[in-house]
Amino acid sequence: MEYIPLDARIYVAGHTGLVGSAIMRRLAREGFSNPLAATREQLDLRDQAAVNYWFRANRPEYVFLVAGTVGGIMANSTRPAEFIYDNMMIHATVVHAAHLFGVRKLLYLGSSCIYPRDCRQPMREEALLSSRLEPTNEPYAVAKIAGIKLCQAYRRQYGCNFISAMPTNLYGPHDNFDLESSHVVPALIRKFDDARAAGREQVVIWGTGSPRREFLHVDDLADACLFIMRAWEDELHLNVGSGEDLTIRELAEMVRDVVHPGARLVFDATKPDGTPRKLLDVSRLHALGWRHSIALRDGIESSYRWYVENRPDR
Numbered sequence: 257m258e259y260i261p262l263d264a265r266i267y268v269a270g271h272t273g274l275v276g277s278a279i280m281r282r283l284a285r286e287g288f289s290n291p292l293a294a295t296r297e298q299l300d301l302r303d304q305a306a307v308n309y310w311f312r313a314n315r316p317e318y319v320f321l322v323a324g325t326v327g328g329i330m331a332n333s334t335r336p337a338e339f340i341y342d343n344m345m346i347h348a349t350v351v352h353a354a355h356l357f358g359v360r361k362l363l364y365l366g367s368s369c370i371y372p373r374d375c376r377q378p379m380r381e382e383a384l385l386s387s388r389l390e391p392t393n394e395p396y397a398v399a400k401i402a403g404i405k406l407c408q409a410y411r412r413q414y415g416c417n418f419i420s421a422m423p424t425n426l427y428g429p430h431d432n433f434d435l436e437s438s439h440v441v442p443a444l445i446r447k448f449d450d451a452r453a454a455g456r457e458q459v460v461i462w463g464t465g466s467p468r469r470e471f472l473h474v475d476d477l478a479d480a481c482l483f484i485m486r487a488w489e490d491e492l493h494l495n496v497g498s499g500e501d502l503t504i505r506e507l508a509e510m511v512r513d514v515v516h517p518g519a520r521l522v523f524d525a526t527k528p529d530g531t532p533r534k535l536l537d538v539s540r541l542h543a544l545g546w547r548h549s550i551a552l553r554d555g556i557e558s559s560y561r562w563y564v565e566n567r568p569d570r
Contacts, residue, residue, distance in 0.1 A: 258361070258486045260288075260318060267292040267316035269301060269350050270323025275365060275423075277430045278478035279320050286482065292316050302345035304352065311353040319362040320481060321350050321403075326367075326396075326432075326439075333528075336395040343399035351406050355416050362418045363485050364407050366400040366493065368470075368534055369393045370422060378499070378537035381422075381492055390531045408491045419488050421481065424497035424536050428474035428555065429562040441471060444508055445560050448515035449567075458520045459512070462527040465505030470497050470535050473555040476548040483546045497536035498548045504529075514556050 260266075266283060270276035271293035283291050292314050299310050301323055325335075325342040347364065354362045371379045372387040384404070389397045400422075407418035427441035435443055444461070451459045480496045488494055502510075505521070512519050541547075 260486060262287050263289050264318055265290050265292055265314070265316045266318045266320070267314070268320045268322065269346075270321075272430075273322065273324075273326075274426060274428065274431050274474050275322040275477060275481075276320070278428065278474040279322065279481055281475070282478035282482055301349055302342060304349045307349040307353045308356060311357040311359075315357060316354075317360045318485065319350065319354050319359050320485070321347065321362060321364045322481075323350070324399075333392055339393075340395035340399045343396065344402055347399070347403035347406055351403075351410060351418065354418070355410050355414055360417065361485060362407070362416070363481060364403050364418065364420045365481070366403055366420060366422045367396070368422055368424045368495070368497070368536055369397045369531075370400050370404070371534070373531050377533050378535040379495070380537040381495055381540065384493070392528055392530050404493050411491050417489070419484070419490070420493035421484050421488075421496050422493050422536070423477050423480075424470040424472050424495075424534070426472055426474050426477055428559055429566075431474075431559065431563075433563055433567065440469065440504065440507065441511070441556065441559065442563070444511040445515060445556070445563055448512055448519060449560070449563065451519055452516040457518065458522055459508075459516070460522045460524050461504070461508050462524055463504060463529040464525050465503060465508065465521070465523045467504050467529045467531065468501045468533040468535065469504060469507065470499070470501040471507070471552055471555075472496065472498050472548055473550040473552075473559075476550050479549075480541070480546055483544075484541075487544050487546075494540055495536040495538050496541060497538050498552075499536070499538045499542070500552075501533070501535045502552075510553060511556055511560075514553070514560055 373390040410416040431442040433442045433446045
């Protein structure tokens with residue numbers, strides 16, 4: 257287990273997002289005194305010259321590369337060029353600057369959507385590139401796969417200590433609750449809360465409700481990221497998840513019971529389901545000694561409280 261001094265210069269790329277803000281909270285709880293961050297206005301991570309200048313000026317020793325353009329099925333379907341361009345550029349500029357300016361270790365965070373649509377379940381790390389991707393998020397998945405290969409290439413050619421981790425579906429505080437671009441948990445929370453406020457007893461859910469998905473609270477992921485930064489040294493990417501899944505119908509019923517008990521679910525089968533099942537094999541991470549600690553129902557309850565406290569006026 258690598259020792260990281262509490263005064264180490266740690267850069268969180270994407271510190272205001274769902275994952276980045278959770279990592280910043282986790283670092284603060286651990287007592288790290290020197291986290292580094294830059295807003296989008298201060299630093300465009302798609303601009304190599306600007307990223308190089310920032311790395312030269314700030315000299316981070318450890319980097320959590322968790323910045324990116326993300327979204328659910330609708331966002332992936334309507335903004336494919338943005339998803340592939342933004343993510344490939346962000347990964348490339350930060351990894352290259354980390355090499356140029358001597359970063360001790362970098363953790364790149366991808367997504368479970370890197371795996372094939374019809375991947376054998378649960379999905380092992382070795383399944384990467386074994387067959388076709390899910391069409392609804394292919395541009396995003398291709399960008400994330402490129403990020404893994406980028407870290408591996410810099411390890412092989414330059415000896416950089418760059419590692420990758422692939423988390424499952426995430427949710428939690430600071431999530432995106434916009435119905436046009438959000439992932440499934442925040443979208444469901446928003447839909448049921450809007451229906452409750454409007455007095456509607458019916459909520460429409462995209463798809464058939466049959467796909468199975470795995471979910472991890474973002475605070476669990478932040479804990480895992482710090483653990484992996486200390487414990488993992490291999491070029492093989494590492495799966496991060498709960499190792500448990502449920503159907504979208506079961507998830508919707510759970511969110512309903514928390515937000516708007518008694519509401520009736522209506523499934524719109526004309527909308528895409530996406531990949532039939534996405535469950536990560538997390539045996540490698542479990543063998544290292546890390547497991548999630550936040551139960552899904554508890555996480556949904558706390559996420560809903562955060563949303564109520566922080567939502568804009570209707």
